Amino acid sequence: MGAPQLIIYDGSFEGFLSAVFHTYEHRLAEVDIQPAIRAQATFFGTTTRVETNVGHAGRVWHGITKKVEAAGAHILYRTFLSERAGVENLLLDRIRDIFAVGNKNSGNFSDATVLEIAKINKMVGREKHRMEAFVRFKLTKDGIYFAVIEPDFNVLPLIAEHFRSRYADQKWLIYDTKRGIGLYYDLDTMSEITMRLSGAALRPSAESTVYTSEELEYQQLWSTYFESTNIASRRNMKLHKRHIPQRYWKYLSEKSLQLKK
Amino acid sequence: MNFDRIKEKLAILADAAKYDVSCASSGSKRKNSSKGLGDSSGMGICHSYTEDGRCVSLLKILLTNHCIFDCAYCVTRRSNDVKRAAFKIQEVVDLTIHFYRRNYIEGLFLSSGIFKNADYTMERLVQVAKKLRLEENFNGYIHLKSIPGASDELMREAGLYADRLSVNIEIPTKEGLKLLAPEKNREDFLKPMKKVQNEITLYKEERKLLKSVPKFAPAGQSTQMIIGASGESDAQIMYTSAYFYKKFQMKRVYYSGYVPISMDPRLPSLGSQVPMLRENRLYQADWLLRFYGFEVTELLSPEHPNLDADVDPKLGWALRNLDQFPIDVNVADARMLARIPGVGMKSVQKILKARRFRKLNWDHLKAIGIARNRAQYFLICDSRDFLKRDLTSAQIRGLISKGSQSKFRGLYGPQLSLFESSAIATT
Ligand code: SF4
Numbered sequence: 001m002g003a004p005q006l007i008i009y010d011g012s013f014e015g016f017l018s019a020v021f022h023t024y025e026h027r028l029a030e031v032d033i034q035p036a037i038r039a040q041a042t043f044f045g046t047t048t049r050v051e052t053n054v055g056h057a058g059r060v061w062h063g064i065t066k067k068v069e070a071a072g073a074h075i076l077y078r079t080f081l082s083e084r085a086g087v088e089n090l091l092l093d094r095i096r097d098i099f100a101v102g103n104k105n106s107g108n109f110s111d112a113t114v115l116e117i118a119k120i121n122k123m124v125g126r127e128k129h130r131m132e133a134f135v136r137f138k139l140t141k142d143g144i145y146f147a148v149i150e151p152d153f154n155v156l157p158l159i160a161e162h163f164r165s166r167y168a169d170q171k172w173l174i175y176d177t178k179r180g181i182g183l184y185y186d187l188d189t190m191s192e193i194t195m196r197l198s199g200a201a202l203r204p205s206a207e208s209t210v211y212t213s214e215e216l217e218y219q220q221l222w223s224t225y226f227e228s229t230n231i232a233s234r235r236n237m238k239l240h241k242r243h244i245p246q247r248y249w250k251y252l253s254e255k256s257l258q259l260k261k
Numbered sequence: 262m263n264f265d266r267i268k269e270k271l272a273i274l275a276d277a278a279k280y281d282v283s284c285a286s287s288g289s290k291r292k293n294s295s296k297g298l299g300d301s302s303g304m305g306i307c308h309s310y311t312e313d314g315r316c317v318s319l320l321k322i323l324l325t326n327h328c329i330f331d332c333a334y335c336v337t338r339r340s341n342d343v344k345r346a347a348f349k350i351q352e353v354v355d356l357t358i359h360f361y362r363r364n365y366i367e368g369l370f371l372s373s374g375i376f377k378n379a380d381y382t383m384e385r386l387v388q389v390a391k392k393l394r395l396e397e398n399f400n401g402y403i404h405l406k407s408i409p410g411a412s413d414e415l416m417r418e419a420g421l422y423a424d425r426l427s428v429n430i431e432i433p434t435k436e437g438l439k440l441l442a443p444e445k446n447r448e449d450f451l452k453p454m455k456k457v458q459n460e461i462t463l464y465k466e467e468r469k470l471l472k473s474v475p476k477f478a479p480a481g482q483s484t485q486m487i488i489g490a491s492g493e494s495d496a497q498i499m500y501t502s503a504y505f506y507k508k509f510q511m512k513r514v515y516y517s518g519y520v521p522i523s524m525d526p527r528l529p530s531l532g533s534q535v536p537m538l539r540e541n542r543l544y545q546a547d548w549l550l551r552f553y554g555f556e557v558t559e560l561l562s563p564e565h566p567n568l569d570a571d572v573d574p575k576l577g578w579a580l581r582n583l584d585q586f587p588i589d590v591n592v593a594d595a596r597m598l599a600r601i602p603g604v605g606m607k608s609v610q611k612i613l614k615a616r617r618f619r620k621l622n623w624d625h626l627k628a629i630g631i632a633r634n635r636a637q638y639f640l641i642c643d644s645r646d647f648l649k650r651d652l653t654s655a656q657i658r659g660l661i662s663k664g665s666q667s668k669f670r671g672l673y674g675p676q677l678s679l680f681e682s683s684a685i686a687t688t
Contacts, residue, residue: 107614110625133306137363145362168296169398170362217264221356222365224268228275229321230311233520234535239314243307254309 004030006047009088011035013080016088017057019050020095024060033088064095068103078124079117081154090116128155132162134244135174136253138219139212145172148197148251156183156192164190219253226254262355271356273346277326277337278372280520281429281485285318285404285513290479291424297398298361301424305367305402319370319404320360324348324385328374332442333525334431334490337374341523347376350385354392361401368402368424369393379410379449387415390422402480407457409449416456420464425480425512426457433501437491440527457482458509481512488543489536490519490528495568496561499546503557506550516543542568549574552606553599571662576602579639580654586639591620602661603635635661 005028009015019033036049065073076091093113097105109115130151137145145167149156156176160183163172167185175182175197182193207216249255285305293300307316323337325347331339357369371389375382386405393399405423407416419426428450432438435447457478464477484505486498498516505511518540521531546568549555553575560574561567569577579586579602588597590612598609611629615621620643627633638657652660 105618107611108618109611109615109629110619110621115628129306133308135364139363147364165293165302166300167298167362167364168293169298214262214264217262218359218363221264221268221271222360222363224271225275225320225322225360226309226311226317228272229279229317231279231313231315231520234313234315234518234537236314237312240310240312243310243314243316252309 004032004045006039006045007031007033008036008039008047008049009033010052011037012052013077014054014057015050015052016080016091017060018053019088020060020092021053021056022048022050023092031089031092033092035088038085060095064098067098068106072103072106075117075121078128078158079120081158082120082124083154084120087120090120124153124155124158127151127153128158130248131155131159134248134252135159135163136251137172138215140210141212143171145170147172147174149174149176150178150251151176154179156181159183160190219257223254223257262352267352267356270346270348270352271322273344274323274326274348275321277343277374278321278323278370280336280517281321281370281372281515285425285480285483291400291402291476293400295398297400298358299368299399299401301368301400301402308365308367318367319402320357320366320368321370322348322353322372324350324353324371324373324382324389325376326374327376329377330375330442330444332431332445333523333527334441334487334519336522350388350392353389354397357393357401358397358399361399366401368404370404372406373408375408379408380412380415383408383411383415383419387419387422390419394422404480407453409445409453411453413456416453417460420457420460420478421475423478425483426453426478427483427485428454429485430501430505431485431487432491433486433493433498434491437493441491454482454484454509461510482509483513483515484511485515485517488516488518488540494566495539495543495546496563496566498543499550499557499561502547503550514547516540516547538570539568542570542574546574549578554596572658573602575600576635576661580658583654583657587641588639590626590640590642591616601636601639603632603639 007019007022007028009019015035016033022028023031023033039047061073064076076094079087080091090113094117097113105111105114107114109118131149135147135149137147140146154176156174156179159174163174163183164185169187171184171186173182173184175195177197180194180196182195184191184193244252244255291301293302305318307318309317311317325345326337326343327345327347328335328337328339335341336343353369353371357366360366361368369389371386373382373386386408390403390405393401393403402425403423404425404427405419407419407426407428409428416426430450432441438445438447460477461481464474467474468476486501488498502514505514518535518537519529520535521529521533524531546560549560550557555575555578559578565581568574572580579600585597585600588601590598590601595609595613598604598612599606604612608629608631612621612626615625615629619625622642622644623633624644626636626642638652638660
């Protein structure tokens with residue numbers, strides 16, 4: 001049989017499902033699926049580039065959802081969004097098992113693949129939760145509540161519904177600087193937009209031109225509140241940092257204003 | 262808005278409210294209907310954490326810290342020399358809305374010192390909630406403090422706009438209350454609780470028949486007790502909690518280690534440690550009551566009036582009841598599985614699921630996330646290398662504590678011996 005075949009796809013979920021379709025269509029047993037951005041030379045076996053095919057992807061997804069309940073299928077999607085190296089092969093393992101024996105192993109934590117997926121899924125879930133908590137909107141002069149995030153995993157698609165149902169009566173835009181994608185809600189529909197925000201727009205000096213004159217006042221009020229609600233005699237920075245890892249601080253006004261002082 | 266003045270008030274009135282430890286913002290199921298602002302149908306979110314590691318979920322403030330009472334344990338007490346301030350109703354409404362729109366908070370937790378009288382104060386709290394709901398179409402979370410002694414009519418109105426209502430009992434025993442807050446009586450606390458409890462039941466019944474009946478305090482009631490201000494025992498505290506859970510279907514009881522704020526000789530002196538370890542043990546015991554199927558009488562009794570300092574209450578119970586162990590994880594029911602030290606409720610569910618596929622051994626249990634260090638003395642599984650069973654509870658205790666590090670050890674240890682108490686409250 002030789003070395004596994006390398007299959008390269010475009011990095012999207014549909015692309016991944018198309019790659020899975022490809023392995024079934026060509027009855028490939030030994031494969032290594034990788035997104036284009038990560039798949040680099042150093043590989044000497046056969047390489048196939050699989051184009052994203054919405055029809056193929058749909059068939060695979062449909063096949064999965066026929067065998068497992070919606071929540072189980074969603075776990076696969078969330079695991080994919082982790083963007084972890086090798087996650088495609090892990091998911092392929094799981095999908096093969098689903099197509100072979102159905103939902104049977106979904107709670108079987110003594111199976112290494114099921115357990116690993118459960119672990120990744122938990123991490124993605126935590127990041128989703130963190131973003132729902134740590135988004136800090138600032139009101140721009142054009143009346144849009146704007147927030148910048150930089151999540152470890154690609155959780156923007158997962159938090160969309162949460163923000164839509166919560167902020168139904170205001171325009172908002174959440175921008176993921178790491179991936180260059182944003183989610184925009186215009187009081188009516190929600191859409192994913194790709195954009196490159198120039199570094200200048202994110203610099204503090206741009207604040208006064210971009211945001212309303214009251215914006216900074218509210219950030220300061222929030223900061224005041226944050227400090228006044230603390231009980232100094234119970235200070236526990238270790239716990240504090242475990243709850244809010246330091247890498248998130250620059251996006252939290254209550255922390256970043258504190259740092260500036 | 263005069264931002265400087267608001268900032269000053271906010272600093273004073275957030276500071277005065279911070280000893281109320283409740284931060285819960287879940288359990289409401291208030292959906293965003295008609296494209297308004299906010300939604301509290303999901304789990305509560307902690308938007309930030311203070312430097313003491315507590316969840317910041319709600320804008321927690323007092324409407325005013327003017328108060329006609331003089332409760333010894335309270336910073337807002339009449340005789341205390343502090344800066345006083347009062348928010349206008351509209352100011353609280355605006356702050357809540359502006360914070361909420363920026364995703365800082367899940368909602369508002371509004372309490373107040375008592376000015377003029379109970380009803381006058383309660384009426385103002387209700388007005389804030391009413392404005393938020395009716396004028397701002399706000400579906401975020403609202404927690405109002407029930408002012409002791411407020412009229413039934415006001416409490417009924419409060420429940421229509423608030424998600425949660427709470428009265429802090431603060432001092433678990435009658436005697437303690439008499440000593441530290443002689444102007445207050447226990448009945449004044451219980452009356453609004455009873456009223457709210459009755460209304461919740463009533464509205465629930467009516468909603469079954471008619472869907473259009475509004476929700477009444479959908480997230481229920483909670484209360485708080487201060488720990489270590491009046492020399493009470495753990496048994497007195499937990500028996501009071503158990504009573505509130507049963508009698509008032511209380512959603513949560515909070516425990517707040519007393520932070521010394523006064524030179525009053527009736528209280529622990531300034532500079533004494535906040536009893537954090539004790540507070541932590543009480544939360545663990547509370548958890549066992551609510552989720553693990555323990556009875557309060559199993560955890561505390563006249564012979565055993567205080568929780569152990571060196572082991573958590575579940576381990577403590579196991580060590581006192583070694584005759585019930587070891588438990589076979591491949592056959593035991595959920596109730597007994599939950600009693601194995603080192604096995605949490607999530608692990609119980611995982612064990613039940615996984616053992617349908619195969620007999621579980623230590624590798625499986627480890628993968629599930631069970632802490633072998635504690636659990637190994639109390640369970641058997643499909644592995645040969647189980648421990649000999651003839652250890653005494655003192656030996657097990659020693660072995661476990663050698664292998665684990667308490668985050669509190671050495672820091673707050675001596676605090677506990679301060680509280681030697683015997684009698685059990687029979688409220
Ligand atoms: S009535 Fe409330 S606010 Fe006033 S002193 Fe007593 S506990 Fe404090």
